[in-house]
């Protein structure tokens with residue numbers, strides 16, 4: 001046996017899992033098909049020297065525990081970086097600016113819904129903190145489970161009771177409801193109302209009226225809901241995960257795609273690479289989605305019912321990325337440079353989000369794209385005049401397919417929308433990169449190009465993620481585990497699926513050693 005563990009995929013979750021296993025004394029090899037580790041946390045470098053986050057452009061609710069367990073702060077990611085401010089662009093020019101607790105119009109005038117919004121956000125953040133332990137640990141077992149888990153669940157129930165009668169009732173009421181009604185019960189529809197909607201649905205294929213979108217919002221409001229970009233941008237994030245892995249003794253091999261998972265007597269024994277090399281190991285952790293992992297192993301190794309369930313996971317993505325290299329930093333009308341240095345949203349309201357979502361259901365391109373934008377050069381001059389836009393509600397399964405002309409149409413729609421807020425931006429474009437969900441799937445292997453490697457919604461969360469029976473990271477084939485975004489608690493740059501999977505492996509080994 002050449003390694004104790006082989007991890008397939010060097011995205012940040014594969015690296016996180018590898019790091020914890022290596023820290024526990026295992027010999028670990030990470031095999032990554034791309035030229036660099038990082039997966040969907042990468043960088044696009046433009047011809048003029050500017051750079052932009054290729055896909056993910058901030059971390060969301062990254063936890064102190066994972067930073068500490070993985071040793072990321074020694075490699076440039078401390079989690080103490082100042083959270084990004086938020087600018088909400090409004091078609092009527094009355095943009096809204098949120099920085100820390102402050103919520104006001106960008107010109108400094110008071111916003112009529114500021115108090116209502118703050119009260120709602122604070123209440124939801126309190127709920128999110130109660131749920132945080134559930135998100136950060138493997139999902140609870142419906143039967144069995146050791147005493148620590150039972151104590152943990154009791155603690156969760158106690159924590160909810162401690163919210164007090166009014167809040168704990170409200171917690172139960174909103175938990176599985178939709179973000180649209182929950183927000184509009186408290187305030188008028190506006191770009192400010194849309195902010196909580198965007199946080200609930202970004203990266204997924206649900207409209208804000210879908211039941212369960214409050215639950216996805218709560219997941220993102222953990223740890224203060226902070227969006228963080230360290231000095232050096234997302235490249236620092238990738239480097240921190242990769243360097244922490246190397247420092248723990250992990251071997252990372254890039255340009256080495258895995259084409260098969262080898263088994264013997266129903267047990268994973270190694271992998272075969274694109275070059276035909278066979279590498280043996282004691283266990284395999286796959287950060288790929290369960291269907292790809294099953295295919296790599298051979299469908300015949302799995303129960304037909306398991307395969308059916310995995311096939312039924314909803315994985316069609318609905319987020320695209322448009323990256324621009326510009327001759328000059330864009331200037332948004334009525335906004336200071338500082339106000340444009342965090343994240344910038346273009347949604348006009350929850351109604352706007354829901355209407356835009358409608359198109360995706362029918363495989364159509366949105367008329368007016370909804371975007372989350374970051375200008376990396378505003379925080380880090382080295383990145384130059386570039387713009388990073390996540391475009392929400394762009395269908396994987398576009399009618400007619402993602403031809404070059406369809407991509408050009410998406411680019412034009414994005415530029416038209418941006419031009420309305422930042423006149424002159426279109427003329428300043430030097431290079432444009434349009435990455436559709438199909439491109440994302442091709443490049444990273446994420447099924448459907450999906451941000452979470454599978455829709456994150458109540459019936460595909462917790463012990464139902466990715467499917468019952470694989471929810472504790474262990475696959476039905478012995479010695480084989482999942483450790484990527486397809487598992488609990490899903491995508492975003494949190495490292496949690498990878499850390500949880502590694503902890504489960506170590507727990508299993510300890511149990512076996514004690515038996």
Ligand SMILES: Cc1cc2nc3c(=O)[nH]c(=O)nc-3n(C[C@H](O)[C@H](O)[C@H](O)COP(=O)(O)OP(=O)(O)OC[C@H]3O[C@@H](n4cnc5c(N)ncnc54)[C@H](O)[C@@H]3O)c2cc1C
Pocket residue numbers: 008009010011012013014031032033034037038039040041055056057058059060203256257258259287288319320321390440443444445446449450451452453483484485486490491492493494
């Ligand atoms: C457009 C877009 C924007 C996003 N923006 C944000 C954001 O701003 N903030 C945020 O928190 N999250 C964001 N996300 C989500 C986040 O990037 C993902 O949830 C996260 O990267 C998942 O990490 P992972 O390690 O599980 O998988 P991935 O990052 O997908 O990594 C999987 C790795 O496996 C490799 N691989 C695939 N097949 C093989 C094979 N056969 N052999 C070897 N290696 C293989 C791939 O090359 C890849 O490196 C975004 C996602 C997308 C698509």
